[in-house]
Structure formats: C-alpha cells, structure tokens
Amino acid sequence: MTQSPNDAQNAVEREEMAFDVVIVGGGPAGLAAAIRLRQKNPTLGVCVLEKGSEIGAHIVSGAVIEPKALTELLPDWKERGAPLNTPVSEEKLLYLTKQGSIPVPALHLLMPQMDNRGNYVVSLGDLCRWLGQQAELFGVEIYPGFTGAQLHIEDGCVCGVVTGDMGVDRDGNHKSEFMPGMILRARQVILAEGARGSLSHDAINHYKLRENADPQTYGLGIKEVWEIPKENHRPGFVQHSFGWPLDNHTYGGAFLYHFGENLVSYGFVTALDYSNPWLSPFEEMQRTKQHPAFRPHFEGGRRIIYGARALSEGGFQSLPKLTFPGGVLTGDCAGFLNMPKIKGTHTALKSGMIAADAVSEALRSTNPEAQTYQERLQNSWLWSELYEARNIRPSFSKWGMQLGALYSGIDSMVFRGKAPWTLRHPHADNQTLIPAKEAPKIDYPKPDGTLTFDRTSSVYLSNLSHDDNQPVHLKLRDPALWNEVNEARFSSPESRYCPAGVYEANTRDNGEKYLQINAQNCVHCKSCDIKDPTQNIRWCPPEGGSGPNYPSGM
Template sequence: MEFDVVVVGGGPAGLSAAIKLRQLNPDLSVCLLEKGSEIGAHIVSGAVIEAKSLAELFPDWQNRGAPLNVTVSEERLLFLTKDKAFPIPAFHFVMPQMDNRGNYVVSLGDLCRWLGEQAEALGVEIYPGFSGRHLHIENGRVCGIVTGDMGIARDGTKKPDFTPGMILRAKQVILAEGARGSLSEHAIHYYNLRAKCDPQTYGLGIKEVWEIPKEKHRPGFVQHSFGWPLDTQTYGGAFLYHFGENLVSYGFVTGLDYSNPWLSPFEEMQRTKLHRSFSYHLEGGRRISYGARALSEGGFQSIPELAFPGGVLTGDSAGFLNMPKIKGTHTAMKSGIIAAEAVIEALKDNSVEARTYLPKLKESWLWKELYKARNIRPAFSKWGLLKGAVYSGIDSLFLRGNAPWTLHHKRADNESLYRAAQFINSPYPKADNRLTFDRASSVFLSNISHDEDQPVHLQLLNKTLWKEVNLRHFASPESRYCPAGVYEVENDGSGNESLRINAQNCVHCKTCDIKDPSQNIKWVPPEGGSGPNYSSGM
C-alpha cells in the first residue's frame, strides 16, 4: 500500500500530526497505524493538560465537543514523611511550571478517541490493531514501514489464519510511538541520532483509576507529592486527580535511574496509597482500571536529531515531555503539528529529509519551554531529593530557567543499578485488597488481549548472561521493576534457576527494554491488537 505519509502511533502527537497534514493539504494521502485494538486502547486515563496546542489545531474545539470539561479547581503539592504531609506554600510562585490554574483534568483516552474522529472526518485512514515491525529502508532512506505478521504460532509455524505483514510505503514517515518506541529506536540506532545528545533517562508511571462515592468527589482537585516512600537519592512521587463522573486517577512515577535493585516501583506505588493524604480520597471506592508506561524524562539535552532520510521523530518518541510540569500532552501535540508542517514542505520540495523541522521547533514556544526546564530533572540525579529541590527552586524562581549552564545526564538508566549485596532487602507490606493490591489483580484490570500462541515478544537474548549478571549481581531486578509480573525466577528443585517470561501479562510499558542492566531483554511488538484495552471514560 502506498501513501504520501505514514504516521505510526495513535496518541496525541501522531493524531495531531495526521490532522495537521490533512488541514494543510486535503489531497494528501495519510495513513495512521496504531498497535492497540482501537485508538486510546493503550492510554490509561486521568491527566492534567494544557489546551493551547489543541486550540492551535482546532480554535473552535469547545464547539466541536472536545472532552475537556473539568478545569483544575484546587491544587496541592505535598512533601511526605511516613506519617505526615507538609504542604509546600506558594509553590506556584517558587515552581511556576507546576501551576495548573486554567488547565483541564481529562480522560486522555477519550481525548485521543475524539482526535481520532476528527482525523477520520478529515480523511485520514486509521488502521488500529496493526503493529509496525520494522522500518522499510532502501538505499539508506526510510520508504515506509513493515507491519507484523498475523497468525504465527509460538513455535514459529503459520496458523490457519496466517496473514503476512505488508509494506506501507510512504514518501515520509512520522514516528509518534511514545517513549522507547521500537521503530523510533530502530531509526535512532540506524542513523546514529543520539551522537550529539545526552542519554535519554526515563520514568515508570503506574496509574490506577478509581470510582469513589459521589460525596467525596471534588472535580478538578489536583494533588502531587514527593518524599516518602522513596529514599533521598531516588526521583519520583505520587499524583491524584479528580475528574469525570466520580473518578479519581491515582498514580506514581519512579525515575528509572534508581540504584537500589531491591526497589519495586509497583510496591512503592501501592504503599503510598496508605498515607492519609491519599487514602482519604480512595477509601470507600473501587479500582476500575490499571496500567503503566515509560516516560521520557531527559528533556532538552536528551533530544536526539529529529529528522532523518524519509522521516521524523515526534512526541515522546523524541523526548518532548516537560518533566517539571509533569506534562507531555501539549508538547507532544505541538511537536506533531510542527512535524506535519515540515513534512509538507519536504514533500513540496521533493526533499528526502524534512530539514525545516528543527528550525521550526526552535522558533516555537515548545523549544523555549523545554530549554527553561532543562536543569530541573538532572539536578535531582546529581544532588538527590533535598539539594535537588533547593536548586530547582533557585533555577525556577531566580534564574527563570535561563542559567548560563546546562546540567547533563551522564549515563543511561540500565547503567545505574548497584549490586544487590550493597542494599538491604526490606520486605514490602502485604496487600490488604482494600487500598493495596497485588500485581495479578492489577493486571486483570488492564483488560489485556493477548493470544498466548504467538511468538514471545519479550526476548531474553542470552540466558547465560542473565544468570551471570541479573541473577548473581542484581538478584533478578526485572522481577521487581516490571509492574505486571511478567518476569519470575523459577527453580527446578536442583538449584538450577531460570527466568520465566509471562508475556501475556505485558502492559507495554517498555521498562524491561530500558532498565535491564546488560540490555539483554529486548521488547519487540507482539501481534497487532495485543496488550491492554482501556475503556472509554477512564
């Protein structure tokens, strides 16, 4: 199949790019590929967003019925100890990036579904349930993407419903897969796009959606916390948003540059709910959804080269998340809009590369916003929680992001783990099945669709290396950092240990691909349509 442009990824960046392409040139043939079963299937909801990119895309978005109905009405930032919560006074003044006044608490899945409807109305061809297996490259140029085969059995044989993958040819490809996208990583490595930037650093965001009693619901209430339960050298914190019809989005982000191999982001997320500042909101309610995904936290200095022969990177595939704001939707959408403009110009000039993409970004508010936020995240990695917080206040309040220096990320997240013997393995509290839960019951709420008779998409490249490195030195950290219970250490009773991979549990967060110490675990796309299915309204 041939198109003018193929967009990979049905999130905010990809949908914005596809919409803008058709707005600029209604005669352009545009195909959007989404590996989830439908648009929004892989987006667990409850987010605070700025609407300025949406307003650039659709100035009349309110009249069009965009699902932005709840404005932020109250906001708190807390520093937690085990038993107490200390509100940070005047944090809007000290950290203006965290000011959410005028922003909206939304179901991000519903917003993407709405954007999908707008895209289809403009003539974009959307194909959900198809994964991009690899880039199609001819003579050094990306000429399209190849979708994954359907109907391959676990042993590699073809099942009766076998359907081969197809080449979707395109003059330009826009990669908008989110953090650690497989095709994006293919392009980054093939064209050496990270040669001039810092390593990317990531966070693992784990999120639950709760339905709570109506009398406890406070539409537009927003709360963030830092401090307990993480130690002072580990970046992260919790968030809680009231939105929709008696819904609360609760979540926890852990920086994946942590060093303690015994740490479990999932368990840290669960026990934070026991703190009164969060349990108060959730008691009497019930969980209705669960999910996780990696976030690109590196910011400005970790942005790779963005254009390559035949395509561009955009959204979180490129790393446009503003971590101090804890927001990426508005930046992802803006990058998609600019990518579309640059691709249009490349097509008009019959150019192999969208050379105007970076200059256009540098002229935009997006580039200025990320530049001013560039020193906040690395400050926490360099100096830890307390000193990092002090520096962040100085950088934001007095320097306004214009410091004459730039702090850097020195290493990738997989290089940050210390050996297990250097830390104490302190057991986490058992789930009470009221506020806290185990992985199995959590993954059940992800509504995963996964045919077990397909090739395992989580590939352990070298079993011996896993034993020598992961097990011996780090006590199998993948069994703790995975939020879905995919990895388990098995013992055959004779002292022989092996790694069991429960691929059917995978929620597509990509943490294993990022954090594995020797990069011995490789995440490849499973059969299209596999993975979580987060329902509308959540």
C-alpha cells in the same frame, strides 16, 4: 529492503499500499500530525497505524492537559465537543514524611511550571478517541490493531513501514489464519510511538541520532483509576507529592486527580535511574496510598482500571537528532515531555504539528529529509519551554531529592530557566544499579485487598489480550547472560521493577536458576527494555491488537 523476521524462512510475499505519509502511533502527537497534514493539504494520503485494538486502547486515563496546543490545532475544539470537561479547581504539592506532609507554599511562585490554572483534568484515552474522530473527518485513514514491525529502508532511506504478521504461532510457524503484514510505502514516515517506541529505537540506532545528545532517562508511571462515592468527589482537584516513600537519592512521586463522573486517577512515577535493585516501583505505588495525604481519597471507592507506561524524562539535553532520510521523530518517542510540569500532552500535540509542517515542506521538495523540522522547533514555544526546564530533572539526580528541590526553586524563581549552564544526564538508566549484596533490602507491607493490591489482581484490570500461542514478544538476546549478571549480581531486578509480574526467577530440579517470562501479562510499559543492566531484554511489538484494552469514559 528490510524483511520481517519470518520472511526468509517462509518466503512471504507482501502486498503494498502507498501513501504520502505513514504515521506510527495513534496518540496525541501522531493524531495532531495527521490532522495538521490534511489541514495544510487535503489531497495528501495520510495513514495512522495504532497497535492497540482501537485508538485510546493503550492509554490509561486521567491526566492534566494545557489546552494551548489543542487551541492552535483546532481553535473550535469546544464546539467540536472535545472531552475537556473538568477544569482544575484546586491543587496541592506536598513533601511527604512517613506520617505527615508539608505543603509547598506559594506554589505558583516557587514552581511556576506546576501552575495548573486554566488547565483541565481529562481522560487522555477519550481525548485521543476524539482526536481520532477529528482526523477521520479530515480524511485521515486510521488502522487500529496493526503494529509497525519494521522500517522499510531502501538505499539508506526510510520508504515506509512493514506491519506485523498475523496468525503466527509461538514457534514462528504460520497458522491456518496467517496473514502476512503489508508494506505501507510512504514518501515520509512520522514516528509517534510514545516513550521507547520500537521503530523509533531502531531509527535512532540505525541513523546514530543520539551521537550529540545526552542519554535519555525514563520514569515508570503506574496508574490506577478509582470510582468513589459522589459525596467524596472533588472535580478538578489535583495533588502531587514527592519525598516519602522514596529515599533521598531516588526521583519520583505520586499524583492524584479527581475528574469525570466520580473518578479519581492515582499514580506513582519512579525514575528508572534508581540504584537499589531491591526497589519495586509497584510496591512503592501501593504503599503510598496508605499515607494520610492520599488514603481518604479512596474511602468507599473501588479500583476499576490499572496500567503502566514509561515516560521520557530527559528533556532538552536528551533530544536526539529528530530527522533522518525519509522520516522524523515526534512526541514522547523523541522526548518532548516537560518533566517539571509533569505534562507531555500539550508538547506532544505541538511537536506533531511542527513535524507535519516540516514534512509538508519536504514533500514539496526533492530532499528526502525534513530539514526544516529543527529550525521550526527552535522558533516555537515548545523549544523555549523545554530549554527553560532543562536543569530541573538532572538536579535531582545530581544532588538528591531535597537539594534538587531547593535548586529547582532557585532555577525557577531566580534564573527563570535561563541559568548560564546546563546540567547533564551522565548515564543511561540501565547503568545505575549497584550489586544486590551492597543494597539495603526493602520490607514492603503485604496487600490488604481493599486499598492495596498484588500484581495479579492489578493486571486483571488492564483487560489484557495476548494470544498464548503467538510469538513471545519479550526476548532474551543471550539467555546465559541473565544468570551471569541479572541473577548473580542483582538478584533478578526485573522481577521487581516489572509492574505486571511478567518476569519470575525460578529454580529447576537440578538447582539451576532460570527466568520465566509470562509475556501474556505484559502491559506494554517498556521498563524491561529500558532498565535491564545489559540490555539483554528486547521488547518487540506483539501481534496487532494485543495488550491492554482500557475502556472509554475512564
């Protein structure tokens, strides 16, 4: 049986609760799985754990969603009041130069994956809140503010989840309000934590689920929500860009969506396989707002929300084995995001539904593994969609932005995603940095406080809640390794790729360099856990309910 880190020291006795299925993660995949399970068998005991203070608290709003998976899950979603209120009305794809932009013509023909006709711009946080309400109507038990701290394993089989302890101080001692985490026993566990989920990462490593898959590659998505004057609002307007300000060897780009009541969601995705340690995804995101293709959308407006999250970009060839004794992976923690579409909500919903079908069948058998999950996926439109998109993302890593875009057009128009080859992801994102002395430094403009901002003022808009006296959830496995590698070779890249100012390279009075970790600033993007060159930084779940609190309606 697994133990929490303080069990041995403090001899914690844990209460237990039993369910048929425990789902970790209250995002689209986890909630879809919960609803589907109760649709198939209303007597099943289904529990959803959500580390945020409420469903949707950790989800930055503003996304484009294809409704087909939602229609399969809840065909009457309109009558149920699903918050899909802003249909896409206009879309652009731009190649940016420093001062201008080149529109991609005939977008629906050249890049059919980006065809957004029939889609909706939504508040993803509100969509998840609504899905949570539907799940509860079906009889699902939802526990917000509880982290899944560890998998509970007996005789090689996952038999549940251990929730995180509450009321532990920074040194690991029990405070007066200490409450030990519980063991939530389950016949099956569905992991739906999003990209680089901590329990998913543990399951992948423990059961060696990635042995026959390419490494996963990630992007860091940084997002702001603005409120703009009504006369400037264009409901349903969608714009994506690539090119400037990134160099030809760095994958990424910006997006901008008009939605809701005079709201604009703006964001920038930087692939975390970039090589220049001086690059700052946050600064790239800020300076793109100054481009003539984006700047007018913010005029007269004010920034009201800020957040960041890693995205799984690897696609088809990076999917791990999806089942293990006692559980399955689904959603973005498995890697179901369709990067050419820049969408993962519909794939997360569908994967959660398929996972629920396979788990339901496993519950009726004596087999601890949901073995039909893979076959069900391969017979679904989700599998076909990811397969047809499989060569787009690695083409940019292989040939750069310009040739990658050219190849993507050929793959989409000529081969229709059925080329007789599969491009590979040859390395993990932490293996790609070159030494700082060999890389060109990047001169970023200073923030003006009106259109562009610093990290401190940005993090304030995430409405963070971390008790300063709780255990630090960002840890160096070997503190000496930071000086030897991160500082000496790469000049502390974590101080630039972290979008929240968590990491600061400082110098002691004796001249010794050290890394200061401001864990209270963490917005839970997971980039440090992904990009650190030696995988020396470990992101652990903080106390339940900690982290961002993004409001409803945004």
